[in-house]
Amino acid sequence: MRKVILLFFVCMYYRSQAQETAIIPKPVKTEWLKGSFTIDHNTVLVLGEGTEPASGDFFNDYLEKIYGFRLATGKKPGSNYVLLTTRPTVSKPQEGRYELKVSAKSVSINGENPQGTFYAVQTLIQLLPSTPSDNLKIPAVAIEDYPRFEYRGLMLDVGRHFFPVDFVKRYIDYIALHKMNYFHWHLTEDQGWRIEIKKYPLLTEVGSCRNGTIIGHHPGTGNDNIRYCGFYTQDEIRDVVKYAADRYVTIIPEIEMPGHSSAALTAYPWLGCTGGPYQVQQTWGVFKDVYCAGNDSTFAFLQDVIDEVVALFPAKYIHVGGDECPKDSWKTCPKCQKRIKDLGLKDEHELQSYFIQRMEKYINSKGKQIIGWDEILEGGLAPNATVMSWRGEEGGIDAAKQGHNVVMTPGAYVYFDHAQVKNGDTLTIGGFLPLDKVYNYEPVPAVLNADQATHVWGAQANVWTEYMSNIPKVEYMIFPRLSALSEVLWSQKNDRNWTDFQKRMETQYKRYDLWKVNYYKPM
Numbered sequence: 102m103r104k105v106i107l108l109f110f111v112c113m114y115y116r117s118q119a120q121e122t123a124i125i126p127k128p129v130k131t132e133w134l135k136g137s138f139t140i141d142h143n144t145v146l147v148l149g150e151g152t153e154p155a156s157g158d159f160f161n162d163y164l165e166k167i168y169g170f171r172l173a174t175g176k177k178p179g180s181n182y183v184l185l186t187t188r189p190t191v192s193k194p195q196e197g198r199y200e201l202k203v204s205a206k207s208v209s210i211n212g213e214n215p216q217g218t219f220y221a222v223q224t225l226i227q228l229l230p231s232t233p234s235d236n237l238k239i240p241a242v243a244i245e246d247y248p249r250f251e252y253r254g255l256m257l258d259v260g261r262h263f264f265p266v267d268f269v270k271r272y273i274d275y276i277a278l279h280k281m282n283y284f285h286w287h288l289t290e291d292q293g294w295r296i297e298i299k300k301y302p303l304l305t306e307v308g309s310c311r312n313g314t315i316i317g318h319h320p321g322t323g324n325d326n327i328r329y330c331g332f333y334t335q336d337e338i339r340d341v342v343k344y345a346a347d348r349y350v351t352i353i354p355e356i357e358m359p360g361h362s363s364a365a366l367t368a369y370p371w372l373g374c375t376g377g378p379y380q381v382q383q384t385w386g387v388f389k390d391v392y393c394a395g396n397d398s399t400f401a402f403l404q405d406v407i408d409e410v411v412a413l414f415p416a417k418y419i420h421v422g423g424d425e426c427p428k429d430s431w432k433t434c435p436k437c438q439k440r441i442k443d444l445g446l447k448d449e450h451e452l453q454s455y456f457i458q459r460m461e462k463y464i465n466s467k468g469k470q471i472i473g474w475d476e477i478l479e480g481g482l483a484p485n486a487t488v489m490s491w492r493g494e495e496g497g498i499d500a501a502k503q504g505h506n507v508v509m510t511p512g513a514y515v516y517f518d519h520a521q522v523k524n525g526d527t528l529t530i531g532g533f534l535p536l537d538k539v540y541n542y543e544p545v546p547a548v549l550n551a552d553q554a555t556h557v558w559g560a561q562a563n564v565w566t567e568y569m570s571n572i573p574k575v576e577y578m579i580f581p582r583l584s585a586l587s588e589v590l591w592s593q594k595n596d597r598n599w600t601d602f603q604k605r606m607e608t609q610y611k612r613y614d615l616w617k618v619n620y621y622k623p624m
């Protein structure tokens with residue numbers, strides 16, 4: 102009997118060890134060593150050679166928020182320190198490559214580049230206990246790690262529902278904690294224009310408010326008739342961009358065109374084919390009134406908007422949307438028809454292609470590149486465009502074959518607006534996307550040859566917020582699927598193992614508790 106009890110405690114001990122050391126996404130190489138190191142109030146944080154303050158700050162902020170204390174920074178003592186250095190040791194290191202060593206005496210981290218140091222800190226954070234404590238015992242280990250994909254993205258639609266700056270920053274933290282590096286900020290929609298543009302004040306004065314919102318699932322059971330408003334000032338945007346940069350997250354702003362533009366048309370009705378009147382939409386779906394492609398003043402307007410956007414966002418990329426643009430209004434618009442005739446275009450699809458290519462030329466002249474949803478392939482792809490493949494993988498496959506970079510975002514695998522529970526427990530747009538389906542997603546389609554596959558830049562999950570009107574709901578929809586996606590994007594393909602991932606997730610759920618986020622836990 103005593104043997105059985107002893108065995109039970111030994112098993113429990115190893116089980117808890119295994120849970121404490123669950124790293125997600127799984128590193129390339131992990132060697133668990135004997136012994137442990139304890140971070141306590143006397144541990145010194147050493148910002149060594151080449152290290153930017155951001156990584157040390159992130160670590161200290163995390164310690165303070167979760168465990169209630171910070172480390173003093175200083176010179177390297179004989180022992181009891183966490184050393185961060187940033188120094189290349191291999192030629193052409195991957196973005197984010199790092200080494201982390203924990204011994205009984207210290208933690209030492211080297212990033213091949215600043216991102217590497219930052220991601221090592223994310224791993225270190227995951228070695229900390231997953232319950233609050235101020236005796237932070239971490240296991241000795243040697244880790245070598247780097248990401249599989251360069252583009253590891255998460256999108257947020259703030260058009261359908263608006264989310265305040267504080268939450269946007271937290272969302273960026275979630276991205277960073279998962280070793281992801283792109284935040285696609287969907288800023289304009291039929292239901293609201295959310296970015297201040299100084300030259301066109303009505304975009305936010307008029308376009309950031311709608312007079313009500315449908316109740317329930319589209320087409321709904323009525324309208325709440327509650328005025329709903331929200332936008333970010335340019336100062337707020339600069340603040341968020343800086344916050345993201347300190348986490349090595351690049352923000353890609355999206356200014357939708359030519360469709361999903363009701364809010365802009367309501368503010369400035371001359372942007373539409375009929376001249377209006379229009380309304381900031383109160384229901385979901387696709388709307389027939391879009392930017393007029395026959396009117397040069399539409400392009401002048403969009404170029405002015407781009408000028409201000411380019412000045413706010415340092416990213417090399419501007420997302421121009423391009424999705425779901427009905428051609429109805431162009432078909433009956435004399436100016437659009439004249440444009441088609443003058444340019445010898447075949448139809449309205451080629452007119453959309455003209456629209457995007459004209460904007461691409463302008464954006465390229467500003468030293469930036471465009472990204473668009475896969476509809477930008479229809480009627481001819483703009484020359485330097487990157488494609489986000491959302492209607493399945495076909496668009497991505499096509500674009501990669503044409504030598505264009507691709508971000509895979511297929512609805513069936515990475516649409517986090519789909520339900521996590523069959524016959525949903527909450528209101529969602531529809532669809533069913535359980536955790537294992539995200540986990541087993543492979544961003545490189547099997548039909549691509551090795552050369553074409555190099556054009557798959559990475560993947561991204563999309564969070565469309567028609568049915569997410571509050572912060573807990575957004576969190577519920579992203580967790581735990583974001584953890585699965587992070588491993589798809591970061592870890593080596595052959596290291597992915599669903600059973601092992603599920604075991605590690607037991608610890609990750611405790612981390613979600615530490616972060617005080619709302620999440621779904623599959624049975």
Ligand code: TNX
Nearest residue numbers: 424425474491518530565566
């Ligand atoms: C399609 S994905 C859209 C969005 C909707 C979403 C709902 C894409 C490029 N466009 O406007 O919110 O479906 O899942």
